[in-house]
Amino acid sequence: MSSEDVTFTLNGKPVRAAVNDVDTLVDALRQNCGVAGVRVGCRNGDCGSCTAMVDDECVKTCLMLAGRARGSEVVTLEGIGSLDHPHPVQIAFMEHYAFQCGFCLPGMVLSTISLLARIPHPDETEIRDALSGNLCRCTGYENIVKAVQRAAQLLQQPAR
Numbered sequence: 001m002s003s004e005d006v007t008f009t010l011n012g013k014p015v016r017a018a019v020n021d022v023d024t025l026v027d028a029l030r031q032n033c034g035v036a037g038v039r040v041g042c043r044n045g046d047c048g049s050c051t052a053m054v055d056d057e058c059v060k061t062c063l064m065l066a067g068r069a070r071g072s073e074v075v076t077l078e079g080i081g082s083l084d085h086p087h088p089v090q091i092a093f094m095e096h097y098a099f100q101c102g103f104c105l106p107g108m109v110l111s112t113i114s115l116l117a118r119i120p121h122p123d124e125t126e127i128r129d130a131l132s133g134n135l136c137r138c139t140g141y142e143n144i145v146k147a148v149q150r151a152a153q154l155l156q157q158p159a160r
């Protein structure tokens, strides 16, 4: 096992992380960069809790070696919104009580942002399909679908 320094952009800021060649991006983000908005669930690509955006694509970071992030733009939930200025998707999830424990929430929010960038007005089938890689143990998904529909509305409204 060898180690290397990997540099990439994380939520708009340059970062350098010393990683081993077997380290995954989720571990580098959490352990080297102090990011809590990627969560470790299954570690095998099933649950989506570790989702981040890498070069504008949603990626399950437990399946990506950290070294492959070199030179990339990585965005996690921390780069999306804040308590004072939540992203419209976060507002919609709060309005519809679309989460309970919140473990799945970062992945759900990022996958929703990615979906709405591709399909601004998705139907229910498209929403369920887009979120099929993000598992939620708590909500039963009904309110998540409503939240995504609401987020689509909010994103169409002019910014205030």
Ligand code: FES
Residues within 6 Å of the ligand: 039, 040, 041, 042, 043, 044, 045, 046, 047, 048, 049, 050, 051, 060, 061, 062, 063
């Ligand atoms: S921890 Fe990556 S998909 Fe579950």
Ligand code: FES
Residues within 6 Å of the ligand: 098, 099, 100, 101, 102, 103, 104, 105, 135, 136, 137, 138, 139
């Ligand atoms: S809110 Fe608990 S896993 Fe989704």
